[in-house]
Amino acid sequence: MTRRALPPLNGLRAFEAYARSGSMIAAAEALGVTHGAVSRQVRGLELQLGARLLTGPKHALVLSEAGRELAKALTPAFDLIAAALPGAGPSEELVVSCLGTLSMKWLIPRLPAFLDAHPGLRVRIQESHAPVDFSAGGLHAAIRVLSAKSASAYRAVTIMPLHHGPVLSPALLAETGADAERLLRLPRLRSETFRPAWDLWAQGQGVALPSGVTEREFEHNSYMLEAAAAGLGVAVTPWPFAQADIERGRLVAPFGFQALAERFVYLRPPYGDHPAAEAFGQWLAREGRRNARPPAAVVTLGAK
Amino acid sequence: MTRRALPPLNGLRAFEAYARSGSMIAAAEALGVTHGAVSRQVRGLELQLGARLLTGPKHALVLSEAGRELAKALTPAFDLIAAALPGAGPSEELVVSCLGTLSMKWLIPRLPAFLDAHPGLRVRIQESHAPVDFSAGGLHAAIRVLSAKSASAYRAVTIMPLHHGPVLSPALLAETGADAERLLRLPRLRSETFRPAWDLWAQGQGVALPSGVTEREFEHNSYMLEAAAAGLGVAVTPWPFAQADIERGRLVAPFGFQALAERFVYLRPPYGDHPAAEAFGQWLAREGRRNARPPAAVVTLGAK
DNA sequence: CGGCCATGTGAGCTTTCCGCACATGACCCG
DNA sequence: CGGGTCATGTGCGGAAAGCTCACATGGCCG
Incomplete structure (x- = not known):
């Protein structure tokens, strides 16, 4: 088994987001974190690689030569991964029975966070108070x-x-x-x-x-x-x-x-x-x- | 800026190592961690993706269909990244002056860990007690x-x-x-x-x-x-x-x-x-x- | 020259991750 | 058929990573 020494992958993701968006703030938003987090990740990656990826005064950062090279490979690499994720095909539907009020007041408002994190998954909520009967089929959980x-x-x-x-x-x-x-x-x-x-x-x-x-x-x-x-x-x-x-x-x-x-x-x-x-x-x-x-x-x- | 929802990258790395080596233990060794760590990472990835990647009894695990698909993309993707890392070219040499005994007793035994983590970097240690003089050139640190x-x-x-x-x-x-x-x-x-x-x-x-x-x-x-x-x-x-x-x-x-x-x-x-x-x-x-x-x-x- | 905008950074907290030790379960072998 | 062994799963405690928040920095523009 060949041993591959990859740098911190989260740093690579942050750097790729920066390279695509051209700004720390935009990258941070794309990743759902603060700009400080992206800044640290990129800095950590530079340290790990022992090479500069960004150059220039900090109000006008620009990718260095090495940074451009890396970014050129990272974007296709991540695209490749994203395309191969299970769920890229027809999206699966999860059917869940839930108490009516809990669904309205608690579950539905939170559901988008779950769906965001699991693209390629759909969730159907059925409201019901009745005792749970899985034997009828078509229901995955309650x-x-x-x-x-x-x-x-x-x-x-x-x-x-x-x-x-x-x-x-x-x-x-x-x-x-x-x-x-x-x-x-x-x-x-x-x-x-x-x-x-x-x-x-x-x-x-x-x-x-x-x-x-x-x-x-x-x-x-x-x-x-x-x-x-x-x-x-x-x-x-x-x-x-x-x-x-x-x-x-x-x-x-x-x-x-x-x-x-x-x-x-x-x-x-x-x-x-x-x-x-x-x-x-x-x-x-x-x-x-x-x-x-x-x-x-x-x-x-x-x-x- | 398109927003790409990638699963935990460390989980992907662990899974790819597993897919390449065919065993948790081999993958763990390749990643320099314990088998338990790999087990958890892969499990976490499955949970995140909402799909089985491994099937079968636990003494004879096998990649599932989705797992094979994913692994097929992951290996080239990581190779692509590895090839684009700065330092893939001629390796850079870092010249460091160090006190003799510290070098022998402390630095040299630890150095392999640093070199492992920074492929494409060489470190030359020069033993010296003299006051540091960077002006002569050729010395990066002391x-x-x-x-x-x-x-x-x-x-x-x-x-x-x-x-x-x-x-x-x-x-x-x-x-x-x-x-x-x-x-x-x-x-x-x-x-x-x-x-x-x-x-x-x-x-x-x-x-x-x-x-x-x-x-x-x-x-x-x-x-x-x-x-x-x-x-x-x-x-x-x-x-x-x-x-x-x-x-x-x-x-x-x-x-x-x-x-x-x-x-x-x-x-x-x-x-x-x-x-x-x-x-x-x-x-x-x-x-x-x-x-x-x-x-x-x-x-x-x-x-x- | 003062306010603004983008990025860097110190402190503290949360989450993730890992190692360890043990559990589990299946196979093998005598 | 029971003990040994091999591979993987898991509870727990501690270490590291990662994040947010708030503030600092430094250059631009009006």
């Missing part, structure tokens, strides 16, 4: 909420824990004040898809919900959340459903969020080997890890 | 021992600090015992190239050297070290000179090593731009950092 025990019956990976808590519009909070008792007397919003949310939360917090409070029920979590954002009352919802709205300031969660025993899991048929489904699962778990931390409470229950 | 102040007159980078201390053969130590007073009465070995070594060390330790002790003087540090290894007495030497012998058990340093104000520095002419010389300096500094930590004392001075 996302559900399950307890650890139920999940163990499947080939499952945990995406993220399930934290839930009450959310409302900032305006309604301001009007009511940061007072736990008053907040719990605001109209309660429920979703048909998960009626016990409020009771489960109250039980977990060890508080009793005052009775005689207006309740409104919605067909879906997403309607309920819209209503909450519109200031109609307080909804108890999983953190991933509210995360984007909270970060944008459309909703606030004065009591923070509480962990439930269930988790969001990614399920696959117990048989078969589907690399794209596997990659999607890994990516989901990663995204889940990056976003699993809900904000803490700012209003204490039981405090006056 | 390695010397200087104080921070003197070094600031040059274009200099620090390679490593200068620690020195007494060393002797393990046999002689065993015979004498771990007793500071008795050890300091053993014959003292000196080198003409640095006569004040013993006095400087004693002063730094705050001890007085017993008088009336046999002394032997040698023309060079390396003769002195050989004598020490042969059990003729105790030599005070910089850590880098003794490092290899200590690690191999030929020498021991019961008192550890003591820092001096001088350092090993890499000097370059103040003018001119020599990427290979720059790369060599960076590599030296790096090697220096990896080896700068001398062992601690095991015999305390002043203790009975």
